[in-house]
Amino acid sequence: MRLELKGLTKKFGSFTADDDIDLVVEPGQIHAILGENGAGKSTLMNMLYGILTPTSGEILIDGEPVSFAGPRDAIAAGIGMVHQHFKLVGPFSVADNVQLGREHTRGLGVLSAKAARKAVVDVSEQYGLALDPDAVCEDLPVGVQQRVEIVKALSGPKTELLILDEPTAVLTPAEITELLQIMRNLAEAGTSILFISHKLKEVQAVADTVTVIRRGKVVAELEPTASEAEMASAMVGRAVSLQVDKTPAETGEARLEVKDLTVVSAAGVKVLDGLDLTVHSGEIVGLAGVEGNGQTELARSILGLVKPDSGYIAVDGQDVHGRSPARRIADGLGYIPEDRGRDGLVSEFSVAENLVLNQYKDEPFSKRGVVNSGAVRKRASDSIAEFDIRTQSPDEPVSSLSGGNQQKVIIAREFSRPRRFLVAAQPTRGVDVGATEFIHSRLVAERDTGTGVLLISSELDEIYALADRIAVIYNGRIVGEVDPGTPRGVIGRLMVGASAEDTPSPTTDSDEPADDEEANGGDR
Numbered sequence: 001m002r003l004e005l006k007g008l009t010k011k012f013g014s015f016t017a018d019d020d021i022d023l024v025v026e027p028g029q030i031h032a033i034l035g036e037n038g039a040g041k042s043t044l045m046n047m048l049y050g051i052l053t054p055t056s057g058e059i060l061i062d063g064e065p066v067s068f069a070g071p072r073d074a075i076a077a078g079i080g081m082v083h084q085h086f087k088l089v090g091p092f093s094v095a096d097n098v099q100l101g102r103e104h105t106r107g108l109g110v111l112s113a114k115a116a117r118k119a120v121v122d123v124s125e126q127y128g129l130a131l132d133p134d135a136v137c138e139d140l141p142v143g144v145q146q147r148v149e150i151v152k153a154l155s156g157p158k159t160e161l162l163i164l165d166e167p168t169a170v171l172t173p174a175e176i177t178e179l180l181q182i183m184r185n186l187a188e189a190g191t192s193i194l195f196i197s198h199k200l201k202e203v204q205a206v207a208d209t210v211t212v213i214r215r216g217k218v219v220a221e222l223e224p225t226a227s228e229a230e231m232a233s234a235m236v237g238r239a240v241s242l243q244v245d246k247t248p249a250e251t252g253e254a255r256l257e258v259k260d261l262t263v264v265s266a267a268g269v270k271v272l273d274g275l276d277l278t279v280h281s282g283e284i285v286g287l288a289g290v291e292g293n294g295q296t297e298l299a300r301s302i303l304g305l306v307k308p309d310s311g312y313i314a315v316d317g318q319d320v321h322g323r324s325p326a327r328r329i330a331d332g333l334g335y336i337p338e339d340r341g342r343d344g345l346v347s348e349f350s351v352a353e354n355l356v357l358n359q360y361k362d363e364p365f366s367k368r369g370v371v372n373s374g375a376v377r378k379r380a381s382d383s384i385a386e387f388d389i390r391t392q393s394p395d396e397p398v399s400s401l402s403g404g405n406q407q408k409v410i411i412a413r414e415f416s417r418p419r420r421f422l423v424a425a426q427p428t429r430g431v432d433v434g435a436t437e438f439i440h441s442r443l444v445a446e447r448d449t450g451t452g453v454l455l456i457s458s459e460l461d462e463i464y465a466l467a468d469r470i471a472v473i474y475n476g477r478i479v480g481e482v483d484p485g486t487p488r489g490v491i492g493r494l495m496v497g498a499s500a501e502d503t504p505s506p507t508t509d510s511d512e513p514a515d516d517e518e519a520n521g522g523d524r
Helices: 041-048 071-076 094-099 113-126 142-154 173-188 200-206 228-236 295-303 325-330 340-344 351-355 373-386 403-414 433-448 460-466 488-495
Strands: 003-012 015-025 030-035 056-061 064-066 079-082 161-165 192-196 209-214 217-222 254-264 270-280 284-288 310-315 333-336 421-425 452-456 469-474 477-482
Touching: 003 041, 015 041, 015 192, 015 209, 015 217, 030 041, 030 173, 030 200, 030 228, 041 079, 041 161, 041 192, 071 079, 079 142, 094 113, 094 142, 113 142, 173 192, 173 200, 200 228, 209 228, 217 228, 228 433, 254 295, 254 452, 270 284, 270 295, 270 310, 270 452, 270 477, 284 433, 284 460, 284 488, 295 310, 295 325, 295 333, 295 421, 295 452, 325 333, 333 403, 340 403, 351 373, 351 403, 373 403, 403 433, 421 433, 433 452, 433 460, 452 460, 460 488, 469 488, 477 488
Parallel strands: 030 192, 030 209, 079 161, 161 192, 284 452, 284 469, 333 421, 421 452
Antiparallel strands: 003 015, 003 056, 056 064, 209 217, 254 270, 254 310, 469 477
16 A cells, blocks of 8 residues: 555644645555654644544545545545544453454344454464453553554454554563564565654664654654664754763652552462562662553552552651552652553543642642632643643643643642652653653652652663662562663673572673563563
8 A cells, every 4th residue: 555645634623733744655554653642643643534524635545536525435545543532342352342343242232252262363373462351441450452453453344554552551571572563574474564653773673764843844754773862853843862860869758668468360460579669868769660560550559559468668767558549649649551542531621621630628629618710721831831731721621632742731730739758650752852851850850859759660761760779579569679880791691580599690691681581571
C-alpha cells in the first residue's frame, strides 16, 4: 500500500488541529511521526482510521482517493491501528476483545470460544507477545493491556498499513525491543507502518524516514540518522537538554518505611511478598523492574487503594494503616499514578475540575461546602500556563486532551500543593521530550526541598538519570539495592531473578548495556 495525504486539514470550530498536511508513506516503509503533545499527531491518525472526518484535503491509497465513514471502512481497506488510548472492554476477556467486531462463529452464528482463544494464542506466539486469552482485561497491568491492543491490530484481515500511535509508551525495554523487531519484519514483508513515538532512540533505531509536526503543521522531514538533539529541537522549536542536571542528594529522616509488606491477589497469588523499602527525605529512590512484579500494588498500597494482607507502611514515622486515601493525601502524600485514565483523572470532568480533584474541599477552592469557581479557574489558568497544558479552554473535558497533556494535568495538580512524600509511577509516560525535561527538573527540585520521592519507571534511562539509589523488584520482593553507577547488565539480571550473589560486582562487570538484552529488562 502507498499512502498519500494532500492538504489534510482538521478544524474543531475555530481551532485548527491539523493544517494542510502533506505526507507520503511508501510500501514497506516505516514512517515515523514526531511532535509535541497536542501537535496534532493523533488527530491525523484518527482521520486516517475513519474516526474523524477531514475538514479538507485528500487521502489517497495507491493513487486513488478514499474516504472512510468509520474504522470498519479503514479496516476493510487494509488499515490497522494501535491506539494511544486503549479501546478495550474491561470486563471482557482478552479473546473476546481481540475478536470484537470480527467474531469467530460455528454453525448458525454461534460464537466459538475455542477459535477465539486459538487466534489469540497463534498471533501472540507468532510475534512474541505472550497473552492469556482467558484473562479479564480490566485485571491486567497497563503494559499487558497494550499488548492486547497490538494483537487486535495484527489478528484481523491482512493489514497493509499499520498505524502505531505511541505503542511503546507502556512497554518494558525488552518488550520494546521485540516490538521494533516485529515492525521490521512487517515492513520487510511489505506492510507500511506509520509510527508515532516520543522516544527518539526508537525512531532512530527503526524508522526509514521521519516527519516532524509542530502545532498542526509539518515543520521538518528528517533522516533517522539525525541526532536526538536535532529531532528534539525540531519538535519543540527550541534547544532541549537531554541530560538531568542535579547535585548529590542530601538525605535526612525516613519519609517512607515499608516493612514485610504482603499483598495477596484475588487469585491467591502473592503479588507483594514480604517487601521492605525505605525512602528518606531529600532523595529519589528508583524502583526498577519488569512490569507486573508488584510495582502497581506497592504504589496503590502506599496510597491506600489496596489493603495489604500483612506488613507495615509508615509515612514520617506514622503508621498509615486504616487511613483513607483522602486522609493520606491531606497529610502530604503525593501520587502520580501509572494509569492516568483509571486512577488519575475523571474523564467527564473539565480540565479545571481535574486540576483540583484532590483539593476541591479545601480553601480557597471551597468554603462551607460551596465551590469557589473563581479560585478553581485561577488555579487552572496558572497551571495551564506553567505546565504548558495544550487545551482550548479550562472548561474542556479532560478526555478531549492528548495523552501527554492529560499527564501534564496530573503533574500540575500534584506539584501545586504541599507534599512531604511523592510516589511517581511512570511520570513521563506518553509525554514529549520538552515535557519530560520539565518533569525531570521538577522531580529533582522536589527532592532538593526535602521531599522523599519513590520513582517507579519501566524506563531504565529515567531511573539512571534521576535516582540517587536504585531498588530492584522481582516477584514482589526487593532483590537488591544498588547505586546509579552500577552497570545496566547487573540491574538487568536482578530484574529477571538473578540473586545478588550470582550477579557480578560493578567493578568486575564489563557489560555495555545499550545492546544487552538483559540490560534492557530481559525476557519475562
